[in-house]
Amino acid sequence: MSSASRKYSSLLVIGLKNEMAYRWDVLISSFMWLLFSVIGILVWVAAYSFSHTNSIMGLSLPTLIIYFIVVGALTPLLGFSSIVDIMTEGIKGGSISRMLIRPMSYFSQLIIADFSSGIINILLVSVPLLVGMAILANIHVTLLLVSLFLLYIAIGYMIVSFIGFIVGSMAFYLTDVYGIAISINYGSMIIGGGIVPLTFFPNGIGHLLVMLPFAFLAFVPAATYTGTISLATAVGLVPVGLAWTVILGIVAYILWKRMGKMINVVGV
Amino acid sequence: MSYRSGMRGALNMYLLSQKYKLKSFFIYRTQAVGWLIVESLSTVGAFISISIIYGVSGGFAGWTYFQVLALAAITQISGGIVGYTLTPNRLVTDMRNGKFDQLMLKPYDIISSTIARYGDVTTLGTIFSGLLLLVYALLHINLSFGAFLAFLLVYVLGTFVLVFGMLALSVLSYVVLKSSGFLRWSLNIGQDAAQYPMYIYGVLGMTILSTIIPIAFASFFPSLTLFGKIGYAYVGILILVPVIVVPVLYYAIIRMLRRYESGGG
Numbered sequence: 109m110s111s112a113s114r115k116y117s118s119l120l121v122i123g124l125k126n127e128m129a130y131r132w133d134v135l136i137s138s139f140m141w142l143l144f145s146v147i148g149i150l151v152w153v154a155a156y157s158f159s160h161t162n163s164i165m166g167l168s169l170p171t172l173i174i175y176f177i178v179v180g181a182l183t184p185l186l187g188f189s190s191i192v193d194i195m196t197e198g199i200k201g202g203s204i205s206r207m208l209i210r211p212m213s214y215f216s217q218l219i220i221a222d223f224s225s226g227i228i229n230i231l232l233v234s235v236p237l238l239v240g241m242a243i244l245a246n247i248h249v250t251l252l253l254v255s256l257f258l259l260y261i262a263i264g265y266m267i268v269s270f271i272g273f274i275v276g277s278m279a280f281y282l283t284d285v286y287g288i289a290i291s292i293n294y295g296s297m298i299i300g301g302g303i304v305p306l307t308f309f310p311n312g313i314g315h316l317l318v319m320l321p322f323a324f325l326a327f328v329p330a331a332t333y334t335g336t337i338s339l340a341t342a343v344g345l346v347p348v349g350l351a352w353t354v355i356l357g358i359v360a361y362i363l364w365k366r367m368g369k370m371i372n373v374v375g376v
Numbered sequence: 377m378s379y380r381s382g383m384r385g386a387l388n389m390y391l392l393s394q395k396y397k398l399k400s401f402f403i404y405r406t407q408a409v410g411w412l413i414v415e416s417l418s419t420v421g422a423f424i425s426i427s428i429i430y431g432v433s434g435g436f437a438g439w440t441y442f443q444v445l446a447l448a449a450i451t452q453i454s455g456g457i458v459g460y461t462l463t464p465n466r467l468v469t470d471m472r473n474g475k476f477d478q479l480m481l482k483p484y485d486i487i488s489s490t491i492a493r494y495g496d497v498t499t500l501g502t503i504f505s506g507l508l509l510l511v512y513a514l515l516h517i518n519l520s521f522g523a524f525l526a527f528l529l530v531y532v533l534g535t536f537v538l539v540f541g542m543l544a545l546s547v548l549s550y551v552v553l554k555s556s557g558f559l560r561w562s563l564n565i566g567q568d569a570a571q572y573p574m575y576i577y578g579v580l581g582m583t584i585l586s587t588i589i590p591i592a593f594a595s596f597f598p599s600l601t602l603f604g605k606i607g608y609a610y611v612g613i614l615i616l617v618p619v620i621v622v623p624v625l626y627y628a629i630i631r632m633l634r635r636y637e638s639g640g641g
Binding site for chain 1: 404411414415416417418420421424425428429431432433434435436437459465469498501502552553554555556558561562564565568569572573576577581
């Protein structure tokens with residue numbers, strides 16, 4: 109094992125141990141993510157039921173239920189990044205200095221810390237749900253589908269991490285970014301298809317929203333999984349996702365270069 | 377110090393702290409307006425999702441489009457008010473690492489000091505945008521003046537239940553778990569759920585949203601009053617319950633705070 113991977117893996121282990129210090133909290137949080145999906149499902153069950161229909165805009169209720177379960181399973185990873193919390197605490201409490209003096213890049217430390225807080229949710233909730241859904245819903249699993257789905261999870265994760273980094277950087281200016289973080293999270297859930305699938309949006313708006321980075325946090329991976337969008341369309345969206353990853357990465361980098369100059373640490 | 381002067385002192389302290397909090401926020405006006413706009417995203421999101429639901433389906437039985445918009449607006453305002461008074465995970469984090477000591481030492485009522493300190497001023501954006509959406513929705517609904525007055529009373533009392541309920545949940549989370557990760561999302565989930573008519577969640581869902589995260593008192597129940605969907609007897613109960621529950625929550629919080637372990641800071 110190279111020295112770099114040893115450093116990162118030990119950081120991941122430390123992060124996991126820190127997370128597990130509050131086991132009940134981790135357990136409750138893991139299942140809490142699913143409540144967003146439960147709300148979405150119940151809202152649409154009520155709407156379908158009152159409309160006395162089995163299909164709205166070509167989407168049947170069972171497909172919509174699977175869609176929301178997949179969104180719920182992906183939320184621990186793509187819902188919102190804990191990078192915001194780590195950065196805010198670091199900037200306000202001064203612990204950012206400890207991270208900066210480590211022989212690793214600040215961003216990769218943030219990614220590892222975030223991943224270690226999410227991995228328990230992923231193993232406990234996401235993986236069993238996604239595998240279980242594929243079996244129960246009789247999803248036609250192909251190598252292309254699995255590869256695309258995993259690629260979109262990776263793209264979505266990078267996008268949400270960069271957004272988290274950009275929001276977290278605002279802590280240099282504000283005393284508390286909690287409200288903004290929650291609001292951006294909620295806004296991205298809406299325009300990303302987390303609450304209403306983008307298929308239901310008026311045609312022009314729906315097509316525009318699919319082109320935004322937020323679509324890769326819910327709609328694109330979930331629609332690929334459920335077959336709501338064709339595989340050809342899903343493949344065609346890969347360059348869009350990669351382009352947003354690069355754009356947000358550049359914005360985060362420029363922001364960090366500017367913000368970094370504002371750090372004043374009084375050493376003890 | 378008498379009870380009355382103690383209350384007056386706490387109120388003065390709260391108002392003064394808010395004055396400086398707001399001043400420091402609005403000192404950079406353009407930036408402040410920017411944050412307020414970002415904060416209103418959740419209201420815009422609620423408007424979009426409800427409009428789409430009613431655009432592609434019949435919506436919710438017994439509720440018109442504008443009634444659901446008004447319900448969502450009321451929920452946004454309540455969520456904003458809670459956010460303005462309390463950031464649950466920041467409170468629990470400070471209790472865990474001992475920073476809460478500073479508040480314990482202040483010569484004011486601890487709950488007033490807590491809500492003066494642990495609020496997030498940017499959530500004013502949610503309150504303002506919620507108010508705008510509420511006015512827009514109410515302009516399309518025929519309301520009786522009496523129902524509106526009853527709504528105001530039920531809403532104000534219900535908001536107290538919500539704020540005290542969230543504060544009690546935060547302190548309970550510290551006492552039991554010493555942690556608050558789940559609290560970050562509990563209000564968010566409650567707010568998300570409460571913008572639709574709550575009957576869709578069944579008895580279990582309604583019970584959770586009336587007790588554990590008591591947002592029903594500051595959204596669904598006042599809306600029922602506003603749209604005349606419940607009789608006077610139920611309105612009376614909705615007024616009576618907060619009058620009993622808020623003092624109970626107040627003393628429960630004070631009692632639970634005795635379990636706070638000082639960090640010596």
